[in-house]
Amino acid sequence: MAQQTEMSRGSRLTRIRIGSAPDSWGVWFPDDPQQVPWSRFLDEVAASGYEWIELGPYGYLPTDPVLLADETRRRGLKVSAGTVFTGLHHGPAVWDRTWEHVSAIAGLTRAMGARHLVVIPSFWRDDKTGEVLEDATLTPEQWRHLASQTERLGHEVRERYGLDIVVHPHADTHIDTEENVARFLDATDPALVSLCLDTGHYAYCGGDSVKLIETYGERVGYLHLKQVDPAVLAEVRAQDMPFGPAVGRGVMCEPPAGVPALEPVLAAAEKLGVDLFAIVEQDMYPCAPDKPLPIARRTRAFLRSCGA
Known part of the structure; x- marks a missing residue:
């Protein structure tokens, strides 16, 4: 605890x-009765x-760039990225x-002044039902396709829209574990493909975020901050639970209660010497409509205590 306090006061x-x-408001879909309205x-x-x-799932927020710009501007908000699934x-x-x-x-993302497009690989099993959609392991030919098509x-995204893609390792996809993330990075051109390091998903799949930043720092172009509850994760792994039900079980938890510790992740990212979101x-998902706001306020306060 003393080490964390000293770090947070740095x-x-x-x-x-x-x-x-x-x-962070329980929004996974463009339209769902269990989600809070976009406003x-x-x-x-x-x-x-x-x-x-x-932007979240395309269609949740207004897709009219004039309307969305007005709605964000009057609340003092700016857009950092859009998200696509591939x-x-x-x-x-x-x-x-x-x-x-x-x-x-990409068009809406550019219109909102953002520079990044978060790319999430497709799931090998359905995140709600757990239905296995394809093999969890890629063949060598599929790895070659993944690398070449991502490049x-x-x-294309840079040439046509002026955006940089950042690929998001994700549970229940083929870019998940430390081994598979390293294989993907080693197979792709650093000039074309960067990484969105999600600290929670990487921990969920057994990875060490600080080690990844220190090893592949030049490839890290974006961060998602998230923590995993180790006790719930142990249950999820023991039951081979799909990601959606695992989230419903509470596998992703409010910082700073879980892992990885975010202070050293942020410190390692700062040492890269580049601007990062x-x-x-x-x-x-799903969650009660009154649950997100108090958590969001506490999380923002915690991150301020970390110097962010």
Whole structure:
């Protein structure tokens, strides 16, 4: 505890820009009766002390850039990134469908003045039902497709929209464990593909975020701040539970109650000497509508105590 107190009272983190996302309000889908309305999310994220937000699932926030710009501006909010979902390991056959999905979101992201597009790989099992959709392990050919098509996506998104893609390792996808993240990074061009390091998902899959930053620091282009409850995670692993039910069980918890400790992660990121967004994402779908705001306020206060 003394070490954490000393660290939190250290020099301010000057290269880290803190934000939050619809995910921290229990928002996983463009439209769902269990989710808070978008206007309430914007009101509450601003009231929590955050300046930056992500777009979340496309269609949750208004897709009219003029309306969205007005709604965010009057609350003192700015957009850091959009999010897309891809299955690029399936190769060129899925490119047209992928680009149709990506282009609409990239256009809105650019219109909002953001510079990043978070790319989440497709799930190998359904995150709600647990239905196995495909093999959890990629073949060598699928790894080659994943690398080449992600590079293609990075090139096209930059050329057409001026955005950088940051690929998000995620539970129940093929980019998950330390081994698979390293394999993906080693197979892709650093000039085209960067990483969105989600501290919670990486811990969920057994990875060490500080070690990754220290090893692949030049590839880390974006952060999601999240923690895992170790006791719940042990149950999830023992039962081979899909990610959606695991979230419902409470596997992602409020900082600083879980792992990894965020102070050393932020300190390691600061040492990279580049400007980085660090967006809070506490997965908790579904959740009671009055639950997110108090957590968001406490989390923002905790991150301030860390110098962020």
